[in-house]
Amino acid sequence: MNEAPAIRLVAAEDSYLIREGLRLLLATQDDIDLVGTAASLPELVAVVGEHRPDVLLTDVRMPPGQGDEGIRAAEQFRVSQPDLGVIVLSQYVEPDWALRLFEPSAAGRAYLLKERVGDVAQLRQAIESVRTGGSMLDPRVVEALVRARTARTRSPLALLTPAETNVLELMARGLSNAGIAARLQLSERAVEKRITTVLAKLDLGPDDADAHRRVRAVLLYLADSSSD
The missing domain is CATH 3.40.50.2300 (Response regulator)
Structure with missing residues (x-):
């Protein structure tokens, strides 16, 4: 053989x-x-x-x-x-x-x-x-x-619902509340509520100005997206 x-x-x-x-x-x-x-x-x-x-x-x-x-x-x-x-x-x-x-x-x-x-x-x-x-x-x-993978899973962004993540993505694209409302066909009041929920879930706290909290939320979203 x-x-x-x-x-x-x-x-x-x-x-x-x-x-x-x-x-x-x-x-x-x-x-x-x-x-x-x-x-x-x-x-x-x-x-x-x-x-x-x-x-x-x-x-x-x-x-x-x-x-x-x-x-x-x-x-x-x-x-x-x-x-x-x-x-x-x-x-x-x-x-x-x-x-x-x-x-x-x-x-x-x-x-x-x-x-x-x-x-x-x-x-x-x-x-x-x-x-x-x-x-x-x-x-x-x-x-x-x-x-x-575990670190990404533990990211605060994992706490967001798909609808809340969508709002955060539009914030990252630079849209205003009115622009987000028009894109999602929601009222501005509904958008404001979602953004408030997003900021709370990301533990950005009520002690900072809303503009600063929005910026920090967007930076967190971009940093997490770049690690995928």
């Missing part, structure tokens, strides 16, 4: 020491073949195009921008090489990067913290998973996503 072919892998990391560490670590795995390495995004694109690996293991940050190159590479390869499994390594817990990596599908994608690289069993699990269309997300990133 023939053995399964080795998993062909490309590693992209701008740190020479980490690249060599990965090379030595992967050399202990007989069924994983490191076919190429890269130290920048342009090198990464070229090496993947040349070797057509099964799996890409890439740092999230590398030259030329030291920004989100690993995520951008994954987005690019999802279109040009949809069968390529991608593991993105990050030094930091960045839920937004993980969400981008798994958009629009988590199939064949993994997001791990660099501290996991020394754990050969976990690294193998990630490689095998993305190779077969599976996915893997570092537990610490999951925790960060849960915390962020």
Whole structure:
């Protein structure tokens, strides 16, 4: 019976020491073949195009921008090489990067913290998973996503009804009470009552001028919306 072919892998990391560490670590795995390495995004694109690996293991940050190159590479390869499994390594817990990596599908994608690289069993699990269309997300990133979700759920804005949120959104757009009343086909008195309820639920208190309370309410709404 023939053995399964080795998993062909490309590693992209701008740190020479980490690249060599990965090379030595992967050399202990007989069924994983490191076919190429890269130290920048342009090198990464070229090496993947040349070797057509099964799996890409890439740092999230590398030259030329030291920004989100690993995520951008994954987005690019999802279109040009949809069968390529991608593991993105990050030094930091960045839920937004993980969400981008798994958009629009988590199939064949993994997001791990660099501290996991020394754990050969976990690294193998990630490689095998993305190779077969599976996915893997570092537990610490999951925790960060849960915390962020919980924080949004606990926002005072969660206390507002849809109708009250709608009024607050129109306030944020700069509409006056009369403008909001016309938009919602309500009386100005009804709008005033809703705004009073909104300010009370947001715990902005009656001790400040109404104009200041409205501004604070709008700022709270905008800050919460920008975190979504």
